[in-house]
Amino acid sequence: MPSLLTPSELETRLQALPSWGIELSPDRLVRRFTFPDFTVAFAFMTACALQAEKMDHHPDWSNCWNAVDVRLSTHSAGGLTELDFELAYAMNQLADTLLGRLS
Amino acid sequence: MPSLLTPSELETRLQALPSWGIELSPDRLVRRFTFPDFTVAFAFMTACALQAEKMDHHPDWSNCWNAVDVRLSTHSAGGLTELDFELAYAMNQLADTLLGRLS
Amino acid sequence: MPSLLTPSELETRLQALPSWGIELSPDRLVRRFTFPDFTVAFAFMTACALQAEKMDHHPDWSNCWNAVDVRLSTHSAGGLTELDFELAYAMNQLADTLLGRLS
Amino acid sequence: MPSLLTPSELETRLQALPSWGIELSPDRLVRRFTFPDFTVAFAFMTACALQAEKMDHHPDWSNCWNAVDVRLSTHSAGGLTELDFELAYAMNQLADTLLGRLS
Numbered sequence: 001m002p003s004l005l006t007p008s009e010l011e012t013r014l015q016a017l018p019s020w021g022i023e024l025s026p027d028r029l030v031r032r033f034t035f036p037d038f039t040v041a042f043a044f045m046t047a048c049a050l051q052a053e054k055m056d057h058h059p060d061w062s063n064c065w066n067a068v069d070v071r072l073s074t075h076s077a078g079g080l081t082e083l084d085f086e087l088a089y090a091m092n093q094l095a096d097t098l099l100g101r102l103s
Numbered sequence: 104m105p106s107l108l109t110p111s112e113l114e115t116r117l118q119a120l121p122s123w124g125i126e127l128s129p130d131r132l133v134r135r136f137t138f139p140d141f142t143v144a145f146a147f148m149t150a151c152a153l154q155a156e157k158m159d160h161h162p163d164w165s166n167c168w169n170a171v172d173v174r175l176s177t178h179s180a181g182g183l184t185e186l187d188f189e190l191a192y193a194m195n196q197l198a199d200t201l202l203g204r205l206s
Numbered sequence: 207m208p209s210l211l212t213p214s215e216l217e218t219r220l221q222a223l224p225s226w227g228i229e230l231s232p233d234r235l236v237r238r239f240t241f242p243d244f245t246v247a248f249a250f251m252t253a254c255a256l257q258a259e260k261m262d263h264h265p266d267w268s269n270c271w272n273a274v275d276v277r278l279s280t281h282s283a284g285g286l287t288e289l290d291f292e293l294a295y296a297m298n299q300l301a302d303t304l305l306g307r308l309s
Numbered sequence: 310m311p312s313l314l315t316p317s318e319l320e321t322r323l324q325a326l327p328s329w330g331i332e333l334s335p336d337r338l339v340r341r342f343t344f345p346d347f348t349v350a351f352a353f354m355t356a357c358a359l360q361a362e363k364m365d366h367h368p369d370w371s372n373c374w375n376a377v378d379v380r381l382s383t384h385s386a387g388g389l390t391e392l393d394f395e396l397a398y399a400m401n402q403l404a405d406t407l408l409g410r411l412s
Contacts, residue, residue, distance in 0.1 A: 038156060047245045094245070142360065143356065147352065252355065268372070
């Protein structure tokens with residue numbers, strides 16, 4: 001089982017993770033992704049769903065047309081673990097690939 | 104542009120729509136769908152996404168593993184219209200098809 | 207009902223459509239799309255599925271990991287019509303958006 | 310790496326797998342799934358995509374409106390292995406769940 005990250009570990013990992021923030025009590029890693037329209041937003045969600053199922057670690061997320069709001073935490077650990085940062089990085093990479101910011 | 108439904112129209116339509124409720128101020132049609140697991144929940148979301156894009160009327164929805172919470176309203180009209188009930192019915196039918204309750 | 211395009215109309219439209227070819231007897235508009243991996247390929251297919259359902263015009267397509275082979279024709283017309291070129295353009299645009307070639 | 314199944318192993322496994330057949334040279338496990346319409350067919354494909362990515366074993370498949378034709382083999386082994394039967398069973402279960410035949 002993944003273990004909870006300490007506050008200083010959280011700080012270090014968060015600095016290396018562009019565009020995400022942390023909500024406290026309960027602790028959650030959060031980011032809003034925005035896309036040109038619903039079609040691209042849902043294509044992103046599909047790519048993330050594939051990644052999440054592969055990791056067996058799933059987001060709590062909502063979608064309203066072109067916006068996808070993601071909240072990550074590890075329920076079994078009662079807070080934030082490496083798994084949440086791993087999924088957050090993967091989502092950033094998928095958004096970058098799908099929108100060409102890195103290609 | 105679709106017009107706002109009156110309170111008595113809302114009441115009539117809601118009685119014909121199993122499992123949905125109404126939240127007020129702002130008015131929204133709401134339902135939680137639950138599925139056996141994330142895979143089936145996301146398959147349902149994909150089917151609904153196809154329907155929503157075809158209608159050009161999209162849900163405000165969230166997903167947490169096997170649960171999909173849907174909130175419908177017509178932004179351009181500032182409340183609930185026929186479009187919301189049409190999408191709600193279609194979502195019920197998709198959930199029924201995907202889970203075999205009607206088949 | 208959409209009408210069949212003449213050979214000269216086909217030629218003109220094909221010249222304006224990068225990366226697609228035509229197979230004859232039966233006539234079909236064909237293209238292979240390739241992506242970095244299965245995840246991005248399936249995200250592309252999801253975006254195209256939304257577009258196809260909206261147009262009520264669906265591709266005959268196959269997928270093998272990172273490759274998506276698309277064959278378009280209008281069954282009801284027995285050949286190629288404007289609908290096929292409209293869907294082909296939309297697929298090109300989605301691939302460009304999803305891979306950032308235009309952004 | 311998964312090892313090739315022998316002809317008698319193939320026979321045994323195939324008898325336990327409803328609705329699938331085998332094509333020879335190259336050996337592939339094949340099945341056609343049919344659904345009420347494109348929306349349900351694509352929802353099925355999405356559920357299968359999640360399963361395939363989780364297994365890191367992907368189908369060679371094609372779709373034409375309500376039909377999904379699946380061909381499975383293990384490229385790295387040059388034929389059929391346990392992985393193909395595992396994915397075939399999972400696809401059967403997803404089709405059953407999504408169409409309610411078992412629920």
